[in-house]
Amino acid sequence: MFDGDSEVEVTETKLPGIGLRHDFVTEDGRRVGVVSRKSGRRDLVVFGKDDPDACSLVVGLNGSEADALAEFLGSRRIVERLASLSEQVANLVTGKVRIAHGSRYDGLTLGATRARTRTGASVVAVIHAGQAIASPGPEAALQGGDVLVVVGTAEAIEALRDIVAE
Amino acid sequence: MSDAITLMELGGIVLLLGLLGRFAGRIGLSPIPLYLLAGVLVGHGGVLPLGASEEFISVGAEIGVILLLLLLGLEYTAAELVTNLRQQAPAGLVNIVLNAAPGVAVGLIMGWPAAGVVAMAGITCVSSSGITAKLLTDLGRVGNRETPVVLSLLVLEDLSMAVYLPVLTAMLAGVGVLAGVLSVGIALVAVAAAMLVALRLSRPLGRLVFSENSEVLLLIVFGLALLVAGLAQQAQISEAVGAFLVGIALSGRVATSAEQVLTPLRDFFAAVFFVFFGMRIEPADIPPMLLPALALVVVTTVTKVAAGALAARRAGIALPGQIRAGTVMVSRGEFSIVIAGLATGSAIVAPGLGPLAATYVLLMAVGGPLLARAGEPAGRWAVALAARLGRRGPMSGPAVAEGAGESPLP
Numbered sequence: 001m002f003d004g005d006s007e008v009e010v011t012e013t014k015l016p017g018i019g020l021r022h023d024f025v026t027e028d029g030r031r032v033g034v035v036s037r038k039s040g041r042r043d044l045v046v047f048g049k050d051d052p053d054a055c056s057l058v059v060g061l062n063g064s065e066a067d068a069l070a071e072f073l074g075s076r077r078i079v080e081r082l083a084s085l086s087e088q089v090a091n092l093v094t095g096k097v098r099i100a101h102g103s104r105y106d107g108l109t110l111g112a113t114r115a116r117t118r119t120g121a122s123v124v125a126v127i128h129a130g131q132a133i134a135s136p137g138p139e140a141a142l143q144g145g146d147v148l149v150v151v152g153t154a155e156a157i158e159a160l161r162d163i164v165a166e
Numbered sequence: 167m168s169d170a171i172t173l174m175e176l177g178g179i180v181l182l183l184g185l186l187g188r189f190a191g192r193i194g195l196s197p198i199p200l201y202l203l204a205g206v207l208v209g210h211g212g213v214l215p216l217g218a219s220e221e222f223i224s225v226g227a228e229i230g231v232i233l234l235l236l237l238l239g240l241e242y243t244a245a246e247l248v249t250n251l252r253q254q255a256p257a258g259l260v261n262i263v264l265n266a267a268p269g270v271a272v273g274l275i276m277g278w279p280a281a282g283v284v285a286m287a288g289i290t291c292v293s294s295s296g297i298t299a300k301l302l303t304d305l306g307r308v309g310n311r312e313t314p315v316v317l318s319l320l321v322l323e324d325l326s327m328a329v330y331l332p333v334l335t336a337m338l339a340g341v342g343v344l345a346g347v348l349s350v351g352i353a354l355v356a357v358a359a360a361m362l363v364a365l366r367l368s369r370p371l372g373r374l375v376f377s378e379n380s381e382v383l384l385l386i387v388f389g390l391a392l393l394v395a396g397l398a399q400q401a402q403i404s405e406a407v408g409a410f411l412v413g414i415a416l417s418g419r420v421a422t423s424a425e426q427v428l429t430p431l432r433d434f435f436a437a438v439f440f441v442f443f444g445m446r447i448e449p450a451d452i453p454p455m456l457l458p459a460l461a462l463v464v465v466t467t468v469t470k471v472a473a474g475a476l477a478a479r480r481a482g483i484a485l486p487g488q489i490r491a492g493t494v495m496v497s498r499g500e501f502s503i504v505i506a507g508l509a510t511g512s513a514i515v516a517p518g519l520g521p522l523a524a525t526y527v528l529l530m531a532v533g534g535p536l537l538a539r540a541g542e543p544a545g546r547w548a549v550a551l552a553a554r555l556g557r558r559g560p561m562s563g564p565a566v567a568e569g570a571g572e573s574p575l576p
Binding site for chain 2 (some may be wrong): 015018
């Protein structure tokens, strides 16, 4: 996890004739839960501080209200996760590497460059005669004038450029 | 001409019930006692005796009992019944013994035959799951940690009805010991069969019964329940048990949908049943029963609170929760009247049973919800008192972390 969450220990309790209750104790020591009724309604329940057996707050929600609340709680978390993911992505760049006519790899296959093994950069497309071949396999033929579209760190792309220039 | 009178009588009484229901809702009461009173008023010896519509009301009352029990069975799945039986059997047994005993005592004092004594035991024993479930929602206690305990006790009471009703029916019919044992045996086999069907064959049965069309579903489930109820009555094991078993055997999607379509029908016919029960009570018989009923109310309130509190304590609930659990289930209602209805409709002679049961339920259905509301401040008061005494009260249990019936998810 990105923000050091630990696994939440959720307790499930059957409520015969009514439905199910799921609850857990938060880091701050408050017990919160949701009662799922057979009718589809949900009760958001917060347990009391002085009497841990009783709910001090009960909010009844119909199906779409429960969905809205879940989406709000859920998507906030997703946005946070995406933000931290894009921080990691920030170190990645895309670049173009041209294969010169008469290069060592003119007429060989993409596999022969062993680009990912040697540099860590990934070739995501080969532009051949103005046409992009997406996700090329190792058997893709390279010719002088082709352009490799590469994703990786700036250093890795630079290293690949050196290799094909040999 | 008599058709017109029947319609007018019926319309008048149903309209009256509607107005009474609205009034009950406004003052936060269960409508059951008002329906009973309405029945007493329009019954024999009442202020406005009905004539023409009595036949319809009598058949309607029988359907009301069947629907009450059918929906009770639909509410629970067989798996829930089995788990509850395993986990809460001791507490459930304590509850039943404590609350049947006052009824037995009254029956013996009144000198009723054995069947009357057994009927009275059931009347004082079984809580109103309708009133209790509504109270739990109204008071915002559905999520509380003592609530599963309360619900478990209710489930066990209801499950014990499946055994109790055939026994009572056999005794009320006055059959010999051998025939009685036989019909009880049939009932137990039927209970086991219904549980087995629910546990093993719920999918194929569900496919057979289920329909997306609510009209079709209503007709199929209602028809099935009436048919099985009739067969059960034929086999001397009480139509109520038959309907209850149909409810248990159906589970999953069928049960949820059937519950939805049948609830309005149940509400109507159950109201008719309460009126019918009230109609058979002479108003003049009620005043002499006030004092015994009041004594019974006091005793069975204490026993019910004790049973609920003990069960909650066993599940590791603290003192305030124990008091809430005990007080919320004090109300007696629909099933006490179902039992009393069976007894008064039979041939046995138990003078005063009907009026006593009616007065008792009137008081309990009115007083129970009030007491349940008082449970919250009473719990706080008990804690304060226990603190002032400087020692733990007799009912304060150990603060165990997890209640019974709770299982941690992986």
